[in-house]
Ligand SMILES: [Fe+2]
């Protein structure tokens with residue numbers, strides 16, 4: 001028997017990270033050494049320790065000769081007295097920073113999600129923190145009213161933080177209705193290094209997404225796509241990897257679906273379930289058509305951002321009678337049906353950072369029955385401060 005209405009939350013661009021810092025908020029990036037910092041116990045003594053963080057003092061030197069080392073042995077800068085609100089003692093400053101950073105790591109948060117009050121307390125001093133925003137955003141989606149969640153890429157900011165994504169969306173993970181495709185932040189590299197350590201490579205990033213997809217029960221085909229027929233709502237879902245080809249250049253994040261995935265999609269479309277499905281829904285990260293940031297605004301530059309084979313992808317999806325295309329990437333919320341296509345497109349903004357229009361975070365609530373009905377659903381918090389600042393104007 002078919003359920004009357006099956007509800008999918010289309011969310012995107014979570015940008016979870018090791019510490020909750022993001023390239024979009026580059027001024028607040030957590031800086032740490034590129035390599036582990038060896039500490040010679042003959043020269044240094046431990047003066048403070050908690051949760052694997054250590055403050056060392058150099059033996060025989062003045063009190064300020066200290067270093068802060070994290071649980072993975074990387075060194076962190078110690079804030080000045082002015083930056084830490086007038087705390088004079090350097091050890092106290094280092095310890096305070098360690099506690100502040102540790103409490104917001106994806107690893108620590110995922111071990112036991114904080115209560116509503118604790119989350120508010122943590123967010124008060126770091127309102128831009130993407131990890132905290134992710135927990136808050138996921139909690140705004142009611143598992144009793146939403147049957148499935150589809151994340152269209154940039155789950156992480158730099159390939160780290162999947163454990164938090166998993167915990168934030170656990171109700172759907174347990175039902176087997178959490179779906180995801182990778183984004184450029186999950187698979188490509190950046191010329192400016194973030195705080196992920198060891199520094200990610202193409203191989204570690206791809207392995208990270210593959211492991212996450214496996215946890216979700218998604219079977220990635222050799223071409224990179226996955227597909228799932230859901231009998232009860234009678235819909236067919238396909239996830240495409242829009243970073244299937246190698247990164248064009250280090251500083252460019254153009255996507256490409258590629259012929260291998262399109263061929264695989266054409267094979268899937270020969271299945272009787274595909275033809276009989278009430279709706280065929282395809283998710284990918286990159287946008288199919290350029291997106292302005294709002295009424296009266298021009299679409300921003302496509303340099304380093306676009307889906308290079310968009311016309312070909314659109315043609316194949318149209319031929320195969322795809323009904324709905326879900327994507328993220330530009331951090332813009334929009335619904336449209338482009339000229340010349342029969343499919344509709346839903347662009348989802350960042351669920352954590354917000355929409356480039358200036359709107360706060362939102363997601364698309366897709367009600368699937370005989371017809372598909374969509375509603376933009378706003379969360380109750382603001383976009384990150386300085387989201388459009390000059391530091392990283394074209395990162396998505
Ligand atoms: Fe992106």
Ligand SMILES: [Fe+2]
Pocket residue numbers: 013015154183185329330331350395396
């Ligand atoms: Fe993004």
